[in-house]
C-alpha cells in the first residue's frame with residue numbers, strides 16, 4: 001500500500017494543483033471541478049489555451065480560483081503570474097481537463113507552442129489528461145497512438161467514458177465525472193503511478209447501497225447510504241480488469257445521476273433477504289467479495305399487504321434480525337479467496353471494526369466514521385482505516401470515495417495469491 005502521509009487531513013488541503021483547460025465543449029464542466037477542488041482546500045491555478053477561452057472566459061476561472069488565469073505566452077505579467085517556467089515550481093500535479101485531441105497530439109510529439117503546452121513540457125510534477133471529444137475523433141488511430149505514447153511516458157489518462165456526447169451521438173468520448181477527476185488528482189498526488197491495480201482474470205462481487213425493509217407497500221426502514229462507495233468500488237475493479245457484479249440496494253438512480261459508468265453488471269435488490277439471495281446466486285467462482293452495502297439489521301415481523309391507515313395514536317411493531325450477508329459468505333463452502341467487509345460506526349470506529357473483522361472471519365475490513373464531517377453516508381469523500389487480521393492497519397486521509405475504492409482494491413490485489 002502507498003504511504004499516506006497526511007492521516008487525519010484532507011488529502012487535497014493546501015496542495016498546489018494546476019488545471020490546464022484546452023478548447024473542447026466540455027470546458028464548462030471544468031468550472032465545477034475547479035470549484036470542488038477549492039472547496040476541498042486545494043490551491044488551484046488555471047492555465048488555458050487560447051482556443052479554450054472561446055468556450056469559457058478566463059474571468060470565470062479567475063473568480064473561481066481567486067487568481068489570475070494565464071493563456072497568453074507573450075503577455076507581460078504581474079510578478080506572481082504563472083509562466084511556463086514558474087508553473088513548474090508551483091504545480092504538485094497538473095491535469096489537462098478537458099484534453100482535446102489537438103493538445104494530446106502536440107504534447108505527445110514534443111510541440112510546445114503556447115503557454116499550456118510549454119508549461120507541460122517544463123513540468124516536473126505528475127501530468128494527467130482527461131480526454132473529451134466526439135467518439136469518431138477518439139477512435140482515430142492518430143489520437144489513440146498519441147494517448148498510448150503519453151501513457152507510456154508516465155502521464156495519467158483518466159477517461160473518457162461512454163455516454164451522451166455534445167454532438168448528440170452516444171459513444172466513448174465523454175469527459176469522466178468530477179469524482180473520477182478528483183480521484184485521479186489524488187492518486188497523482190500520492191504518486192501511485194499507472195498502470196495501478198491489476199485484477200485481470202478475477203471475478204469480483206460487490207454489494208452497495210442501502211437495503212429497505214418494508215412495513216407495508218409504502219413505508220420502509222432504511223438508512224442514508226447513497227451507494228456511492230459500492231459504485232466506486234465496482235467502477236474501479238472493472239477498470240482494473242476484473243469481471244464485476246454489483247448487487248445494488250436502492251441506489252441505482254443516484255449512481256446514474258452521478259455518472260458512474262463502468263463496465264460491470266448490476267443486480268438491483270430492495271431488502272436484506274433479497275440482497276443475500278442475489279449474493280448466493282452470484283457467489284460461484286468469485287475471487288473477491290466486498291460488502292460495502294449498508295444492510296438494515298432489522299426487518300418487520302409482519303408486512304401488511306395494504307397501506308396501514310393512520311388511525312391509531314401509537315403503533316407498536318415487532319422487528320426481527322435480518323441475516324448477515326458477509327458472515328454467510330465468509331462461512332460458505334464457496335468462500336472467495338478474499339472477503340472484505342465495511343464497518344460504518346459512530347463511535348470507537350477502529351476497535352468496533354476490529355471486533356467485526358475477527359467475529360465475521362474477514363480478510364480485510366474498511367472502517368469509516370459516519371459522524372465525522374465529509375465522511376460516511378451520502379458524502380463524496382470518506383476517511384477510512386483498512387484493517388487486516390495480521391495486525392495490518394492503514395489510516396487513510398480524507399479522500400474521494402473513488403480514491404478510497406482504489407486504495408481498498410490495491411490492498412486486495414496485493415493479498416490475492
Ligand SMILES: Cc1cc2nc3c(=O)[nH]c(=O)nc-3n(C[C@H](O)[C@H](O)[C@H](O)COP(=O)(O)O)c2cc1C
Nearest residue numbers: 022023024025026049051052100101102103132133
Ligand atoms: C464547438 C466546438 C467544439 C469542439 N469540441 C471539441 C472537443 O470536445 N474535443 C476536441 O478534441 N476538440 C474539440 N473541438 C476542436 C478544437 O477546438 C480544436 O481542435 C482546437 O484546435 C483545439 O485547440 P487547443 O487544443 O489548443 O485548445 C471543438 C471545436 C468547436 C468549434
